[in-house]
Amino acid sequence: MKTKLLVILCAVFGALQMNAxxxxxxxxxxxxxxxxxxxxxxxxxxxxxxxxxxxxxxxxxxxxxxxxxxxxxxxxxxxxxxxxxxxxxxxxxxxxxxxxxxxxxxxxxxxxxxxxxxxxxxxxxxxxxxxxxxxxxxxxxxxxxLGTANGPDCTTLSINKETLSESVSIYPNPANDRFEVSNDSQNELAVEIYDILGNKVIASEASRVKKQSFSLANLNSGVYLVQLKSKNQKVVKKLIKR
CATH class of the missing domain: 2.60.40 (Immunoglobulin-like)
Structure with missing residues (x-):
């Protein structure tokens, strides 16, 4: 399972993931x-x-x-x-x-x-x-x-709502000891943070809070991947810890 997750995260990190x-x-x-x-x-x-x-x-x-x-x-x-x-x-x-x-x-x-x-x-x-x-x-x-919507990710790309990638953001990036996740649409959002080896280092329960703050004080400097999940949508963003 961990190996599978690592492959997925490395693909994102390497900017090789296709845009669905x-x-x-x-x-x-x-x-x-x-x-x-x-x-x-x-x-x-x-x-x-x-x-x-x-x-x-x-x-x-x-x-x-x-x-x-x-x-x-x-x-x-x-x-x-x-x-x-x-x-x-x-x-x-x-x-x-x-x-x-x-x-x-x-x-x-x-x-x-x-x-x-x-x-x-x-x-x-x-x-x-x-x-x-x-x-x-x-x-x-x-x-x-134009006919009906068609494609592999029409469920993920909601027709009537903005996509998750448009409604969530992380800042500052690069970050020092703390960063925030902004959830402008206040969708039910779960946050997980992984190191580049695929180890989960931070996780939060799903929440509709508009802004969540996370401490990076116990993490080494380097590159991390922030996975943001809301219902059937998922976005992975790269985060640099100074």
């Missing part, structure tokens, strides 16, 4: 017969808190007058209740690396990170459409209707 995912996907629908488009679009959440809009490698369209990408609650960003969020920071570039000429091809996989500072509360279950809008003529270029 939950995603909703849909195929692009052509809005205007004059502008070809095809391929699949996704909104993807990861356990490290990242949220992205992704066009798969099969994506294909043609250049327009300043094409932008939005998340929307309706298939038209100008519709009532659409509440659109722009996920592009500039116009889509063609395969020639330019925004011209019009009707030149745009193909291949593209990723648009959702700015968590500007849009901190994007809900995977609320935005049902990815829309491409031609800003130059204020016309919908295409949209994708």
């Amino acid at each position: 995912q939950c995603a909703r996907s849909g195929n692009f629908v052509q809005s205007d017969p004059a502008y070809n488009i095809s391929g699949t679009a996704n909104i993807t959440f990861q356990t490290n808190g990242a949220k992205d809009v992704v066009f798969d490698a099969n994506f294909m369209t043609v250049q327009g007058l300043d094409l932008r990408v939005y998340l929307s609650k309706q298939d038209d960003i100008n519709a009532t209740g659409a509440d659109p969020i722009e996920v592009t920071t500039s116009a889509l570039l063609g395969d020639n690396g330019m925004t011209s000429p019009v009707l030149s091809p745009i193909t291949g996989m593209k990723t648009f990170p959702i700015n968590q500072t500007t849009y901190p509360n994007v809900d995977l279950g609320t935005y049902d459409y990815i829309v491409i809008q031609c800003i130059g003529i204020n016309e919908r270029w295409s949209y994708a209707n």
